[in-house]
Amino acid sequence: MTESVRLAPDHRLSRLRRPALVVGVVGAAALLLGFAVSREHFFQAYLVAYLFWLGIALGCLAVLMIQHITGGMWGAAVRRLLESATRTLPLLALLFLPLTFGLGDLYEWARPEAVAHDPILQYKQLYLNVPFFLARAVFYFAVWLVVARLLNRWSLAQDADDDPAIAIRMENLSRGGLVLYGLTMTFAAVDWGMSLDPHWFSTIYGVIFMGGQVLSAFVFVIVVAALLVDHPPLDGVFTADRFHDLGKFMLGFVMLWAYFALSQFLIIWAANSPEEIPWYLRRMQGGWQYLGGALLILHFVLPFIVLLSRDVKRRADTIAAVASVVIVARFLDLFWMLRPASAVYLSMHWLDVAAVIGIGGIWMWAFVGQLAERSLLPLHDPALVIER
Amino acid sequence: MSRPALYGLLAEFTNPTDLVAAVHKAREAGYRAMDAYTPYPVEEVAEALHVHDRRLPLIVLIGGIVGGCAGYALQFWTSTIDYPINIGGRPLHSWPAFIPITFETTILVAAISAVLGMLALNGLPTPYHPLFNAPRFALATDDRFFLCIEATDALFDEQETLRFLQRLEPRSVSEVEP
Known part of the structure; x- marks a missing residue:
């Protein structure tokens, strides 16, 4: 059995909490100002930033369920980081609310005057209409919140009681939970992202989102674990072997992202049909092509080549540096996927920066708060070994 | 002795x-x-x-690079030089279509080099x-x-x-x- 270990109040991660809240509040104030000044930019910037941070939390939920099913030391070591991230989901559900006021600003299908002149959108109204959109969002969040809450509650129960039935219960919920995550996230990606271009469709779109979310979760966890290596007794848990494991996952999901992204591109490019190709044409001009090229380098080529090295994966500082680059690339990927829907030319509004930093500050504040709530290591996880 | x-x-x-x-x-x-x-x-x-011994990873890396280059070169040569066909008006050198096969040949030659290199360095059989x-x-x-x-x-x-x-x-x- 592991002993309970709390996040030290003077650890750099704890001290990050207050500045994060300050940044979050300042960012929120800037967002309010932005809403007053430029309502349209506000919602577009907010959507990208929101989906970026939501992606980390949902990715952590998915990885948490995967590790409950597969077991293994890597999962036991980072379980509390993943769980803390999933406990920010109620906050993220709250942060979804501002978007509901901007559906008409964001989505063409939510503007009656646009639908009136567009027979295709009239057909799609059966699915793409405001009440059903909101009901679906409520359903997605209900599923995620229930799964996250049960996994967190049982995990706490496992700390108090070494009954092996608890681990089996978490494992069984995770099996169904992963299926539910796959279904809800596919539809959520269609609703929140794909319907920005309501004429366009791609069946792999939700999968691209999910692969990206899991990658986001791994890079986030790697950075937090690297910050915690100096926190005893975690130095005996976040060893070179653990970073090696997480680094291999990161390499795998970087390649998976490239695979998904190329699959979508190759099929649409090969068909070259007027219904599908405009999505890429738009992203290959007006400056967006340079962001696409940067993504290819930062989101695939660079991390792929660097992560081939065993030594890079085994050292906390080098793997965290690569993870930091990929975190930035994750945001740029969402920006490149979502933003061209409303912007012909590549430009970054100050609201885009304010939104990602503002939501991020509040989210980090909540995350560190949740991390400090419980022992940093699960107490009765049979897979957990502390090296002395 | x-x-x-x-x-x-x-x-x-x-x-x-x-x-x-x-x-x-x-x-x-x-x-x-x-x-x-x-x-x-x-x-x-x-x-x-x-x-x-870091020789095997190096052999695999070289095998992968050779496989990737050879796979791409094969497609480039067949579709632009040896037997050019107009497919739906696309350029003869359509690199997106070449990527899956380039990826496959990279993995193929890297994997073969891993097996053969391992046997050679082991002295097996x-x-x-x-x-x-x-x-x-x-x-x-x-x-x-x-x-x-x-x-x-x-x-x-x-x-x-x-x-x-x-x-x-x-x-x-x-x-x-x-």
């Missing part, structure tokens, strides 16, 4: 932890010509033996190896962990090394006929 009387001395351990400890002690005692045999890969043993003269060595494929100090080691002395190995408290020590 005739053939040495022994290939080496083989110590048998029941778990990897003891084996790793034994390897550390043998290195401290100055032994270098030795090898360990386990039923499954034990990374700590490789570290304890100071096996720093080896029809005869003295270790199999020790009857208990067959357990290395089951649940036992072996350390063999070879007679070629500068410090090797049949009596001295035997006593050294026995001090490590192995399950058994056997002589390996050459």
